[in-house]
Amino acid sequence: MAAEVFTGELLEQARAKVAEYPEPRSALLPLLHMLQEQAGYVTTGGMREVAALVGVTPAEVYGTATFYTMFKLEPIGRHLVSVCTSLSCQILGADELYARLRDHYGVADRETTADGEFTFEEVECAAACGGAPCLQIDYRFFEFVKADEVVDLVEDVRRRGLDAVHAERGSVLAPLPPLEAAEIAAGITPEHKWTPPAEDDA
Amino acid sequence: MAELILTKRMLERPHDAHTLEGYEASGGYLALRQVLADMTPEQVHAEVKTSGLRGRGGAGFPAGVKWGFVPADSFPRYLVINGDEGEPGTFKDRMLMERDPHQLVEGVIISCFALQAEHAFIYCRGEMDLAYRHLCDAVAAAEAAGYLGRGILGSDFDCRITVHRAAGAYICGEETALLESLEGLRGWPRMRPPFPAVAGLYAKPTVVNNVETISNVPHIAARGGAWYASMGTEKSTGTRLFCLSGHVNRPGNYEIELGTTFRELFDRWGKGIRDGNELKAFVPGGASAPWFDASSVDLPLDMDVVQQHGSMLGSGAVMVMDHTTDIVRAAWRLVKFFAHESCGQCTPCREGTDWLEEIMERLLDGRGRPSDIGLLIDVSDNISPGLTWPPAQTTICPLGPSATAPIASTIRLFPGDYERLVAGNEDLEPAESTGPAGPERTVAVTIGTKPDREAVAHG
Numbered sequence: 001m002a003a004e005v006f007t008g009e010l011l012e013q014a015r016a017k018v019a020e021y022p023e024p025r026s027a028l029l030p031l032l033h034m035l036q037e038q039a040g041y042v043t044t045g046g047m048r049e050v051a052a053l054v055g056v057t058p059a060e061v062y063g064t065a066t067f068y069t070m071f072k073l074e075p076i077g078r079h080l081v082s083v084c085t086s087l088s089c090q091i092l093g094a095d096e097l098y099a100r101l102r103d104h105y106g107v108a109d110r111e112t113t114a115d116g117e118f119t120f121e122e123v124e125c126a127a128a129c130g131g132a133p134c135l136q137i138d139y140r141f142f143e144f145v146k147a148d149e150v151v152d153l154v155e156d157v158r159r160r161g162l163d164a165v166h167a168e169r170g171s172v173l174a175p176l177p178p179l180e181a182a183e184i185a186a187g188i189t190p191e192h193k194w195t196p197p198a199e200d201d202a
Numbered sequence: 203m204a205e206l207i208l209t210k211r212m213l214e215r216p217h218d219a220h221t222l223e224g225y226e227a228s229g230g231y232l233a234l235r236q237v238l239a240d241m242t243p244e245q246v247h248a249e250v251k252t253s254g255l256r257g258r259g260g261a262g263f264p265a266g267v268k269w270g271f272v273p274a275d276s277f278p279r280y281l282v283i284n285g286d287e288g289e290p291g292t293f294k295d296r297m298l299m300e301r302d303p304h305q306l307v308e309g310v311i312i313s314c315f316a317l318q319a320e321h322a323f324i325y326c327r328g329e330m331d332l333a334y335r336h337l338c339d340a341v342a343a344a345e346a347a348g349y350l351g352r353g354i355l356g357s358d359f360d361c362r363i364t365v366h367r368a369a370g371a372y373i374c375g376e377e378t379a380l381l382e383s384l385e386g387l388r389g390w391p392r393m394r395p396p397f398p399a400v401a402g403l404y405a406k407p408t409v410v411n412n413v414e415t416i417s418n419v420p421h422i423a424a425r426g427g428a429w430y431a432s433m434g435t436e437k438s439t440g441t442r443l444f445c446l447s448g449h450v451n452r453p454g455n456y457e458i459e460l461g462t463t464f465r466e467l468f469d470r471w472g473k474g475i476r477d478g479n480e481l482k483a484f485v486p487g488g489a490s491a492p493w494f495d496a497s498s499v500d501l502p503l504d505m506d507v508v509q510q511h512g513s514m515l516g517s518g519a520v521m522v523m524d525h526t527t528d529i530v531r532a533a534w535r536l537v538k539f540f541a542h543e544s545c546g547q548c549t550p551c552r553e554g555t556d557w558l559e560e561i562m563e564r565l566l567d568g569r570g571r572p573s574d575i576g577l578l579i580d581v582s583d584n585i586s587p588g589l590t591w592p593p594a595q596t597t598i599c600p601l602g603p604s605a606t607a608p609i610a611s612t613i614r615l616f617p618g619d620y621e622r623l624v625a626g627n628e629d630l631e632p633a634e635s636t637g638p639a640g641p642e643r644t645v646a647v648t649i650g651t652k653p654d655r656e657a658v659a660h661g
């Protein structure tokens with residue numbers, strides 16, 4: 001069967017990835033990521049190609065792929081909205097937040113809106129508990145999301161695109177330790193400024 | 203007040219700490235230069251030992267001691283960085299990887315030098331898209347600048363780093379599952395022994411360390427193990443990132459000298475409980491840690507002291523709950539997490555966590571039976587016999603036993619919260635011998651002896 005996903009430049013990239021590892025099989029997850037980025041989800045034909053590239057059977061690729069929640073075995077919407085409902089988010093209102101989304105769009109967990117725009121999923125801790133409740137859209141973080149604003153946030157992405165909305169309303173970088181200037185002045189940052197180690201004080 | 207070590211640069215240069223220029227302009231890669239010019243691998247290893255640096259991934263094992271387990275004459279050997287951060291409540295490694303990736307990369311190179319490893323892997327949680335990109339950029343920039351590759355900075359030391367993007371599975375944070383995953387397999391924890399230090403990645407000696415652990419290494423190499431050990435307590439040296447979340451006014455990552463108390467963490471750093479509410483409970487170290495109530499706030503942030511009091515600092519995730527919190531619902535959420543993340547290899551974990559989740563759900567739905575509280579303890583006891591601390595293990599990895607921590611500790615601390623949910627539900631109790639066929643029956647049969655709650659659930 002002729003390759004359909006891994007051709008041309010992507011094939012080069014895939015081969016380079018495989019070469020990065022002492023054993024080709026280690027490139028399985030990275031190649032599945034490439035496949036999903038290219039095809040939108042992890043397709044059966046694509047998995048066969050991955051199998052050939054890393055030297056395992058298609059069944060082994062399938063067995064691995066199904067273990068990991070990020071790999072979608074069916075097409076999903078243009079944007080993936082992942083709402084964290086783990087403990088810190090839960091006690092700050094994540095359940096309500098997620099219910100608002102499902103109600104508004106009339107979808108259940110892991111379903112896609114009829115227009116194919118958004119897929120919603122409930123996820124385990126997204127590692128943004130300091131900004132709870134949080135969600136990710138296509139793995140970009142939005143923190144301190146309010147139930148009253150969450151539908152507007154998602155609609156904003158539809159209107160203006162993810163880049164613009166994330167830059168304005170999302171967490172572009174993980175939040176810094178939330179210290180105030182006065183605290184820093186009071187000695188929370190070091191009294192000593194960093195001094196390069198001298199040549200001979202090993 | 204101790205100085206900040208890991209978060210200093212990102213606070214001082216929030217806009218460019220993650221770039222090579224920003225990193226070098228604030229002393230970056232000087233430690234590596236110094237190590238390669240003046241030190242032997244053994245000397246670097248000795249400094250890390252002296253520093254007392256303990257693993258920040260959860261278990262708190264001394265890094266220098268772990269490095270010493272690598273067999274002397276076995277090559278190649280690998281260093282693998284655990285950046286799979288998924289323990290509920292933990293969000294520090296993401297910050298370190300996004301905001302100061304070169305600090306980690308320099309730590310990896312120096313650690314590889316000490317370990318005489320020439321290839322390292324950074325296993326980055328898949329959902330952390332930006333962290334992954336910043337790590338890739340940092341590795342590429344370090345290569346271009348000659349800090350990675352062949353003959354680094356004119357020495358005869360070669361080293362390369364592969365940044366590996368994971369794909370969503372909490373269990374892959376467990377170090378042997380991580381290695382399986384890195385080999386392209388399902389993330390199934392391995393039986394030990396052999397330990398990874400002896401036979402890890404591709405059955406070669408492999409050291410697995412957490413992102414925060416290794417981010418400390420450039421500082422220890424530059425300023426000496428004794429300097430690092432002068433901070434913190436005798437056995438919990440240095441500073442640590444605590445991920446404070448939940449019902450505090452100012453959640454966030456705080457780099458704090460070990461030995462400070464929880465009270466100070468909540469009041470001084472967290473600026474108190476929200477809305478002037480009262481503290482009801484807190485999780486001192488991630489989802490796997492037994493909970494504390496307000497009477498434990500004066501315990502120090504010291505790994506051994508917290509351990510003696512029946513819990514752990516674990517991954518540094520401190521989750522705070524005020525008096526309005528539905529404790530049973532909160533505990534259920536963590537049980538649901540473990541049930542979802544169980545890899546399914548071991549029967550007690552696979553079956554037990556599912557049953558715990560379902561029984562908790564029944565309680566929350568108002569369908570709980572008075573005997574369910576004993577049943578929760580009994581099922582927990584089957585996953586981790588005796589419900590001791592640290593937990594006894596009937597399983598390949600500690601995930602299963604961890605699932606019992608939130609249940610056993612909340613039943614012990616807040617029995618009234620559970621009893622309220624089943625009060626008046628005596629009529630839901632199944633008749634002694636005529637339970638329904640199917641799964642429900644199976645569990646009812648296993649009850650056998652109903653353990654004394656006080657004796658068993660001592661957390």
Ligand SMILES: Cc1cc2nc3c(=O)[nH]c(=O)nc-3n(C[C@H](O)[C@H](O)[C@H](O)COP(=O)(O)O)c2cc1C
Pocket residue numbers: 256257258259260261262263265284285286287288289372373374375376377378410411412413415416599600601
């Ligand atoms: C279920 C489970 C999940 C874990 N998740 C992580 C994790 O996300 N990050 C981490 O660094 N360690 C995690 N650990 C601990 C690792 O197994 C290992 O102890 C650690 O990475 C070693 O690094 P350290 O000694 O520097 O802490 C986990 C352990 C278990 C049992």
Ligand code: SF4
Pocket residue numbers: 373390391543544545546547548549551552597598599600601602603
């Ligand atoms: S304890 Fe649970 S997660 Fe760990 S190996 Fe067994 S089944 Fe898998």
